[in-house]
Amino acid sequence: MRILKIQTLRGPNYWSIQHHKLIIMRLDLEKLADISSNEIPGFYDGLLKTLPTLERHFCSPGYHGGFLVRVREGTMMGHIIEHIALELQSLAGMELGFGRTRETSTPGVYQVVFEYSNEEAGRYAGRAAVRLCQSIIDRGRYPQAELEQDVQDLQDFWREASLGPSTEAIIKEAEKRSIPWICLGTRFLIQLGYGIHQKRIQATMSDQTSILGVELACDKESTKRILADSGVPVPRGTVVNFFDELEDAIELVGSYPIVIKPLDGNHGRGITTDIRTWEEAEAAYDRARQISRSLIVERYYVGRDHRVLVIDGKFVAVAERVPAHVVGDGKSTIMELLEKTNQDPKRGDGHDNVLTKIELDHTSYKLIERQGYKDNSILPEGQVCYLRATANLSTGGIAIDRTDEIHPENVWLAQRIVKIIGLDIAGIDIVTTDIGRPLREVDGVVVEVNAAPGFRMHVAPSKGVSRNVAGAVLDMLFPRDKPFRVPIISITGTNGKTTTTRLLAHIFKHTNKVVGYTTTDGTYIGNYLVEAGDNTGPQSAQLILQDPTIEVAVLETARGGILRSGLAFAFANVGIILNVAADHLGLGDIDTIDQLAHLKSIVAESIFPDGYAVLNADDHRVAIMAEKTKANIAYFTMNSDSKLVRDHIQTGGVAAVYENGFVSILKGDWTHRIERVDNIPLTMGGKAPFMIANTLAASLAAFLQNVTIEEIRAGLKTFRASVSQTPGRMNLFNLGDYHALVDYAHNPAGYEALGAFVRNWTTGNRIGVIGGPGDRRDDNFIALGKLSAQIFDRVVIKEDDDNRGRPRGTASELIVQGICKVNPDCSYEVILDETQAINRALDAAPKGSLVVILPESVNRAIELIKVRGIVKEEILQHDKSILNVDSQVGHSYVAKIL
Numbered sequence: 001m002r003i004l005k006i007q008t009l010r011g012p013n014y015w016s017i018q019h020h021k022l023i024i025m026r027l028d029l030e031k032l033a034d035i036s037s038n039e040i041p042g043f044y045d046g047l048l049k050t051l052p053t054l055e056r057h058f059c060s061p062g063y064h065g066g067f068l069v070r071v072r073e074g075t076m077m078g079h080i081i082e083h084i085a086l087e088l089q090s091l092a093g094m095e096l097g098f099g100r101t102r103e104t105s106t107p108g109v110y111q112v113v114f115e116y117s118n119e120e121a122g123r124y125a126g127r128a129a130v131r132l133c134q135s136i137i138d139r140g141r142y143p144q145a146e147l148e149q150d151v152q153d154l155q156d157f158w159r160e161a162s163l164g165p166s167t168e169a170i171i172k173e174a175e176k177r178s179i180p181w182i183c184l185g186t187r188f189l190i191q192l193g194y195g196i197h198q199k200r201i202q203a204t205m206s207d208q209t210s211i212l213g214v215e216l217a218c219d220k221e222s223t224k225r226i227l228a229d230s231g232v233p234v235p236r237g238t239v240v241n242f243f244d245e246l247e248d249a250i251e252l253v254g255s256y257p258i259v260i261k262p263l264d265g266n267h268g269r270g271i272t273t274d275i276r277t278w279e280e281a282e283a284a285y286d287r288a289r290q291i292s293r294s295l296i297v298e299r300y301y302v303g304r305d306h307r308v309l310v311i312d313g314k315f316v317a318v319a320e321r322v323p324a325h326v327v328g329d330g331k332s333t334i335m336e337l338l339e340k341t342n343q344d345p346k347r348g349d350g351h352d353n354v355l356t357k358i359e360l361d362h363t364s365y366k367l368i369e370r371q372g373y374k375d376n377s378i379l380p381e382g383q384v385c386y387l388r389a390t391a392n393l394s395t396g397g398i399a400i401d402r403t404d405e406i407h408p409e410n411v412w413l414a415q416r417i418v419k420i421i422g423l424d425i426a427g428i429d430i431v432t433t434d435i436g437r438p439l440r441e442v443d444g445v446v447v448e449v450n451a452a453p454g455f456r457m458h459v460a461p462s463k464g465v466s467r468n469v470a471g472a473v474l475d476m477l478f479p480r481d482k483p484f485r486v487p488i489i490s491i492t493g494t495n496g497k498t499t500t501t502r503l504l505a506h507i508f509k510h511t512n513k514v515v516g517y518t519t520t521d522g523t524y525i526g527n528y529l530v531e532a533g534d535n536t537g538p539q540s541a542q543l544i545l546q547d548p549t550i551e552v553a554v555l556e557t558a559r560g561g562i563l564r565s566g567l568a569f570a571f572a573n574v575g576i577i578l579n580v581a582a583d584h585l586g587l588g589d590i591d592t593i594d595q596l597a598h599l600k601s602i603v604a605e606s607i608f609p610d611g612y613a614v615l616n617a618d619d620h621r622v623a624i625m626a627e628k629t630k631a632n633i634a635y636f637t638m639n640s641d642s643k644l645v646r647d648h649i650q651t652g653g654v655a656a657v658y659e660n661g662f663v664s665i666l667k668g669d670w671t672h673r674i675e676r677v678d679n680i681p682l683t684m685g686g687k688a689p690f691m692i693a694n695t696l697a698a699s700l701a702a703f704l705q706n707v708t709i710e711e712i713r714a715g716l717k718t719f720r721a722s723v724s725q726t727p728g729r730m731n732l733f734n735l736g737d738y739h740a741l742v743d744y745a746h747n748p749a750g751y752e753a754l755g756a757f758v759r760n761w762t763t764g765n766r767i768g769v770i771g772g773p774g775d776r777r778d779d780n781f782i783a784l785g786k787l788s789a790q791i792f793d794r795v796v797i798k799e800d801d802d803n804r805g806r807p808r809g810t811a812s813e814l815i816v817q818g819i820c821k822v823n824p825d826c827s828y829e830v831i832l833d834e835t836q837a838i839n840r841a842l843d844a845a846p847k848g849s850l851v852v853i854l855p856e857s858v859n860r861a862i863e864l865i866k867v868r869g870i871v872k873e874e875i876l877q878h879d880k881s882i883l884n885v886d887s888q889v890g891h892s893y894v895a896k897i898l
Contacts, residue, residue, distance in 0.1 A: 001130055002028045008119050011566030012606040014599050015113050019098040023122040025112040029077055033108030036074035044072050046136040057083050078110035084129035085114045092154035104589045121157035166204045166455040173470035179484050195486035195550035199477040204425050205452045213422035217451040218264050220296055230420050233445045237298030246285055249297040257300035260284040262292030268392035274300050301445050303431040305391035309469055310418040311425050312476035315411045317403045317467040319457040324358040324388040324396030328379025335375050354460040358387055358396030399457035401464025402435050409438040427453025486550055488569055489701055492557045492603045493578025495750045496694045499729045501556040504698040507715030508552050511707055516544035517554040521727055537561025538568035559599055563588040567606055574701045575603040576614040580621040581749030585777055597621040607631035612704045614697055617644050636696040656700035658692050665703050674699055675713050681720040687760055690753035728858030733865050738849040742861050745854050746772055748783040755791040764848030768792035769841045771799050774806035781811050785818020795828040798837035800856040838864050
């Protein structure tokens, strides 16, 4: 077997709308292409011995062990690898279940699709599954050591990618509330929400956290001083900077026992508590100096350690923190008890698990001795031996929820303390013998105030109730009546996406909102180009959604990006599907128009239930997408007599219709006439039906987003098919004796739409400079040739600079075949170089002619036109000095240039 390609999906995709995180492995079974699992000697037994846990897999039989039944009876190796990839991840702690395996149009080559939790782990699992199967086929077994190494490697990938328990708690709560989140990839920043409504967090600090509050909390002595001045009970203590100050400091705090800790430490590092001798104080001083130059010397207060969490000025939870310890069983030594304790599956390294593994240091051994034991002492049954003096969870401590026990006065005090320090999220460390009594009654003290407090002890306490502290963070960042998203309008289809995207963005600008939009020409924010290029995939969409100035996102959504990575968003407010026609077939295992329609229907399915799918009622493959979406339906049509649309309107639906020369919105008994097409520059005086269709779709989407009719009208009347607003989309240039038209049509549907305009040119010749992308099928080029012979009087055939793997000259030969099948007498010539072909057509154009250029590079074509001297870019409108409007033909006006 051979892995041909592995790709990662991160959003709604061709395989699943619900399961966004998928690995797609393109696998060539080679010699196994025609061999079922039951035909491979010993394979079933070897697989069952290696992974007996596959018994849990249901598969199509629908019961435990169903998958193994399939393997025993005979199934293809791609299907088996799908299940193994999922099981390997499950063994590493990542419980997953979704998978699909399908054979491609290439015999023996399969698409193996399965879920992942972590990208690196998912890709590794796919490779490991192939390796495991191949080993069983070749040797009848897969060594246990290799399986254990695979599982360990997967766990390492998962652990390294972990965001930490606090961040993950917030993300999980955000997902429950359908708040989108993005990992920004720098300084562990997480974005919650989209555009102008976004918020950012870093662990448990938010973009609302005061830097002054953080600085003050990190300066423990200053914190203690400001709290003491405010009447808050704090430990008696002082700061020392040099060793010769230590003795005086101890005397100042009232002799032993004392605590020595770094002035700006955290996570319990460098802290020594319950110091009772000068020798212990010297050693504690040296440890603390490794963390901080300045040290705090405090009186040691007897009591239990508590962490009180306050968020947005409100008390949320309190946990008692118990230092790392073991409990005797009367048989085991302290070290044996420690080993058993660390074997608890809840314990891991650092903050990876609910609890942290306990590691001993020299202070631990001294603490054990102080309790009257040695590390090899057998601890009496029920006896507790503490292994750490501090109660931090990061050193192996445990947490006990005490939220329901805290005294109201202590709640009031904690909330007051947070306001004094100036933090939105804070953890207050309190030492008291009883959190259920006021501190003043039991000689309790506030030891520290922590910015960015950990949530692990509250979310997953060792004992007691789990508290939804992350919910309090999100309540603060996104109060229930505040938005966290910006409207997203996603546009897809075979032709017209870029024009519709640009037109819709232009309409939204009339609402005075900042619009971010992505197109095949680039990514834009407002009136500015942010990034040039074909930016219709998820990466460009993410750029828009991450921008904190964006108020509306209008996203051209092409097939390539959906296939490569899935959608960049889980849900849109409006999804526009313009049309589905033969293009890009044979690429990415999309071989039929129906498969292409299914791919584009992902946009219709990924719309909020209260949003709208804007569908082309004139395209059957688009219209039936209404059956696949849970959103509301809105249609647009060029046929004012469409039964589908009329029935839809009569049942309370909304539609955009081209009727009586107007672009109109119909809803119930109301008809909102927006504008005559003659006055809409984009439609070229009503001469371009496909532009009218684009106008209908954009107008309808804007209307559904509460843009007023007046604002839509203003947008339509000021948007032109010009180089500045729609580069490469019906750009018409007056070169004096003749005209040139630049358009990016590159597939049969695009040629047909363009032909509806070009055929109306009645002066001179209609000359076409044509070609197509090299990665299309042969019959696609033949179709372009046939259409060209029907549209143009003369054809110049060229090829793209990048033939995308196709041998030079073969595409043009196929186009010639198509021309000759329709019109053997058609005048044509082949000039493969695009620049030479364009210049040849422009040089030879008779007076009054129209030269239509369908280029690979729009910018190059426009520059070749502009260097010819004084060039006037024309916007055709219903102006009788330019146009003579004939009778209505079908459902569009035919305007002829005089």
